Amino acid sequence: MTVKEMADACGWKLLAGEDGQDNQAEGCYVGDLLSWVMGRAQAGNVWLTVMGNLNAIAVAALADTSCIVLCEDAALDADAQKRADMQGIPVYSCTPNLYETAVQVYEQLK
Amino acid sequence: MSMLHLEYQVPGDDFTRAGEASGDVKHKLKKLGYEPDAIRRVAIDMYEGEINLVIHGGGGEAVVDVDPDRVDIALIDQGPGIPDVEQAMQAGWSTAPDNVRALGFGAGMGLPNMKKYTDEMTIDSTVGVGTTVKMAVIPGRK
Numbered sequence: 468m469t470v471k472e473m474a475d476a477c478g479w480k481l482l483a484g485e486d487g488q489d490n491q492a493e494g495c496y497v498g499d500l501l502s503w504v505m506g507r508a509q510a511g512n513v514w515l516t517v518m519g520n521l522n523a524i525a526v527a528a529l530a531d532t533s534c535i536v537l538c539e540d541a542a543l544d545a546d547a548q549k550r551a552d553m554q555g556i557p558v559y560s561c562t563p564n565l566y567e568t569a570v571q572v573y574e575q576l577k
Numbered sequence: 578m579s580m581l582h583l584e585y586q587v588p589g590d591d592f593t594r595a596g597e598a599s600g601d602v603k604h605k606l607k608k609l610g611y612e613p614d615a616i617r618r619v620a621i622d623m624y625e626g627e628i629n630l631v632i633h634g635g636g637g638e639a640v641v642d643v644d645p646d647r648v649d650i651a652l653i654d655q656g657p658g659i660p661d662v663e664q665a666m667q668a669g670w671s672t673a674p675d676n677v678r679a680l681g682f683g684a685g686m687g688l689p690n691m692k693k694y695t696d697e698m699t700i701d702s703t704v705g706v707g708t709t710v711k712m713a714v715i716p717g718r719k
């Protein structure tokens with residue numbers, strides 16, 4: 468499924484990176500330590516985090532995650548939003564916490 | 578002579594620009610039709626290296642040589658050097674300050690990640706002089 472289909476099903480709000488919404492969602496990774504995520508997340512993963520800074524966008528771009536989901540209404544920095552738009556990396560926002568969101572993603576990917 | 582030779586200056590203490598060099602290399606490798614897994618490995622290695630130059634090296638230089646069968650990356654700084662390379666290679670070991678950790682870095686995963694995703698890696702460091710990290714990614718390996 469595309470990340471847009473998943474976002475619609477889970478009720479996530481798009482914050483940036485509209486051009487990348489057709490990316491295929493393949494698996495999921497949860498984490499906030501950027502190097503840890505960089506080393507472990509797989510290409511295509513839906514990445515759940517609370518890190519909405521410029522470096523998170525770089526990690527998503529370089530590690531080929533399909534999108535970023537900022538859980539618990541974590542904020543996306545203005546410069547990060549610009550970069551995500553430029554690079555077509557979808558960034559979504561949601562209110563549920565990381566665990567609850569991971570369960571939602573699991574249900575969708577099942 | 579390599580097929581493609583690239584040089585980048587990485588400024589120190591500027592986290593907003595880290596990722597520019599690795600992003601550019603990734604883009605160029607894609608255009609060359611490099612295998613996606615090798616591109617991803619090069620991008621991760623280079624980004625970790627750039628972040629190290631920013632956090633620890635006071636900035637430096639990234640030099641990339643691309644050939645059909647391998648990508649060589651050198652990260653060169655004139656920073657403080659690494660007193661104990663073996664210790665620095667251990668996952669979880671970090672000397673990054675708190676402000677860096679708040680950004681999501683400093684987990685002590687940088688060098689271990691680089692090791693994990695490269696096919697060849699050497700670290701040449703002298704305290705007070707600087708550090709040179711050389712890495713090679715060979716498509717089809719790992």
